[in-house]
Amino acid sequence: MEIDYAVVFFLLYLFLFSQQLRTTWSLKPCVSVCRWAHTKEKGKPLMLNPRTNKGMAFSLQERQILGIHGLLPPKVETQDIQALRFQNNLKKMTDPLEKYIYLMGIQERNERLFYRVLMEDIEELMPIVYTPTVGLACTHYGHIFRRPKGLFISILDKGHVRSILDNWPETNVSAVVVTDGERILGLGDLGVYGMGIPVGKLCLYTACAGIRPEKCLPVVIDVGTDNETLLEDPFYMGLYQKRDRSQAYDDLIDEFMEAVVDKYGQDTLIQFEDFGNHNAFRFLRKYREKFCTFNDDIQGTASVALAGLLAAQRAIGKPITEHRVLFLGAGEAALGIANLIVMAMTETGMTQAEARKKIWMYDKYGLLVKGRQQETDTNQEAFVHESPGNVESFLDAVNTIKPTAIIGVAGAGRLFTHDVIKAMGILNERPIIFSLSNPTNKAECTPNDAYTLTNGRCLFASGSPFGPVTLSDGRVLTPGQGNNAYIFPGVALAVILSRVRHISDTVFLEAAKALAEQVTDKELEEGRLYPPLSNIREVSIQMAIKLVEYVYAKGMAFRYPEPLDKNGFIRATVWNTNYDCFLPDTYDWPGIGFSPKAK
Known part of the structure; x- marks a missing residue:
């Protein structure tokens, strides 16, 4: 038949x-x-993956098709209700560390919901996931540990770094934030407990600039710690050894940099974070022309501080070239800010030598002057001047140098004393006082002291968040927060999208200008030197647009063809917190195109 x-x-x-x-x-x-649009996982593993989990927001169809029907209560919730539940729970908490643990728990279970909650209340929650609370979390990291985040690479892994990177589940990483934990904020050597910093930074990559979370990789390099308290702590999670400062340490960092580029590509952004002063400058010089890298403590801090000075310039009506700046502290933050100020001054026609003469530094040994007993670092030499006379205290330095601006980055606490603030008020009609050290208890002074002791005339910025200050005459002034979060997410977004391979200091100069331009006249009148944090997503996007225009104009971009509509190009890439649908739009049968959603 x-x-x-x-x-x-x-x-x-x-x-x-x-x-x-x-x-x-x-x-x-x-x-x-069915062709799965977003995941190959099914059943409970899908619910345990924070990147695919939607909690009770899975639809009935999704629950049955994905094999999770019955594993959830029968109610189908909206993300709005889920967010409201977590927001209500957060409001019941008063302890910042408790809030941090709770928020990190949401991130571990439901990534999109975490970012939804964070972005909707960024002014309240950024100080929890970032400074100052992240510093507290780092000091307690081994005691509050729930689930590992990021990649841990130790000195014992030398020779095998690439194989460790291969264990990371994401294959398309665009941004890496790495620390060796030696100088965490103003808290010192915390070893692997410093992992909280790269995790927090990358949270802001996503929340502030819309960089996809799966493209971000936090890394801690463990070469030991010199913190005796941690070495005696049974809950410490790193190597129980003193820091390895031999050639093996350098070899490990070299291997790490090369492994990242080998795996993810030569335009992968690598952000250095909270390395010790010596290593921070050394690695920046060593790698900046070979890799797509920057140091946020040096360059990010410099950019946000310069942006504050440029905004203050508008309020005072005095160009930056007419300012004299005295730093409290002479480490990586101070030197980074000082060098970028010099770059801004020379852009107007002033010589580099003239610009450097306008910048003074005071460290724990006193004023940086020629002939002092304590040696100065080679990075500080440009700002070592002839002694102006007998200076035995920071107050003496203020009265002798007569600065128009003082910038605190020493992390040594309340060293902008009442006498210092009063002296600045006597010397200047509108004194500039930047108390930038983190966390809050390391700040050089509070905005309340700065405003009160200068009768509200000073232009103030802090590194940590402070609330508005009400003066005796009824005026309410809102202190600006000179937070690096205004800079590094926008810079990262621009660098990633335009595929810049080497990040020049001029990029951070342009970022500072782009940030200062976004401060409105009304905000300046309110005391602000930075835009409200509630608007930081738009601030970062606007900055990225300016920077993408800049790097293409200067021939620094390697994405071709060049996008003509840079505004539309950038906004089209920004990640949002809406849930993905796991059901396909149509079933793939030739000529049928039947859609269950259309039924």
């Missing part, structure tokens, strides 16, 4: 079509019928 294959195929076609219809009505499809 001859077989009519046309009839057989027609009957098979009808059978498969009937299976599709049955799928639509009974919600029990054959898996081969």
Whole structure:
């Protein structure tokens, strides 16, 4: 008997079509019928993955198709209700560390919901996931540990770094934030407990600039710690050894940099964070022309501080070239800010030598002057001047140098004393006082002291968040927070999208200008030197647009063809917190195009 294959195929076609219809009505499809748009996971593993989990927001169809029907309560919730639940729970908490643990718990369970909650209340919650609370979390890291985040690479892994990177589940990483934990904020050497910093930074990559979280990789390099308290702590999670400061340390960092580029590409952004002063400058010089890298403590801090000075320039009406700046502290933050100020001054025609003469530094040994007993670092030499006379205290330095601006980055606490603030008020009609050290208890002074002791005339910025200050005459002034979060997310977004391979200091100069331009006249009148944090997503996007325009104009970009509509190009890439749908729009049967969603 001859077989009519046309009839057989027609009957098979009808059978498969009937299976599709049955799928639509009974919600029990054959898996081969459905093409999964966003995930290959099914069942409980899908719910345990924070990147795919939607909690009770899975629809009935999704629950049945994905094999999780019955694993959740029957109610289907909206993300709005989920966010409200977590926001209400957060409001009941008063302890910042408790809030941090709770928020990190949301991130570990449901990534999109975490960012939804964070972004909707960024002014309140950024101080929890970032400075100052992240510093507290780092000091307690081993005691509050729930689930590992990021990649841990130790000195014992030398020679095998690439194989460790291969263990990271994401294959398309665009940004890496790495620390060796030696100088965490103003808290010192915390070893692997410093992992909280890269995790927090990358949270802001996503929340502030819309960089996709799966493209971000936090890394801690563990070469030991010199913190005796941690070495005696049974809950410490790193190597129980003193810091390795031998050639093996340098070799490990070299291997790490090369492994990242080998795996993810030469335009992968690598942000150095909270390395010790010596290593921070050394690695910046060593790698900046070979890799797409920057040091946030040096360059990010410099950019945000310069932006504050440029905004203050508008309020005072005095160009930056007419300012004299005295730093409290002479480490990586102070030197980074000083060098960028010099760059801004020379851009107007002033010579580099003239610009450097306008910047003074005071460290724990006193004023940086020629001939003092304590040696100065080679990075400080440009700002070592002839002694102006007998200076035995920071107050003496203020009265002798007569600065128009003082910038605190020493992390040594309340060293902008009442006498210092009063002296600045006497010397200047509108004194500039930047108390930038983190966390809050390391700040050089509070805005309350700065405003009160200068009768509200000073232009103030802090590194940590402070609330508005009400003066005796009824005026309310809102202190600006000179937070690096205004800079590094926008810079990272621009660098990633334009595929810059080497990040020049001029990028941070342009970032400072772009930030200062976004401060309105009304905000300046309110005491602000930075835009409200509530608007930081738009601030970062606007900065990224300016920077993308700049790097293409200067021939620094390697993405081709150059996008003509840079505004539209950048906004189209920004990640949002809406849930993905796990059901396909149509089932892939030729000529059918039947959509269960259209039913």
